[in-house]
Amino acid sequence: MIMTRIITPSSLRGRSLEQLRALHHEAQQELACSAEGSNARRDALTNLELISQAIARAYISRPGF
DSSP states (O other): OOOOOOOOOOHHTOHHHHHHHHHHHHHHHHHHSOTTTOOHHHHHHHHHHHHHHHHHHHHHTSSSS
């Protein structure tokens, strides 16, 4: 899936850790394919940050943390 828009934090809520990791991988691929200074690169970087934050929240909310 090519991410053509910025993912919102609300769209990440309720996703499993596995789903978040898959989205993170897709955002990394998008970043790798984007041109330096492009809107696509900016969006990929933003998505990576948002997804990384959601992954961190998912780890913190796991039992036994």
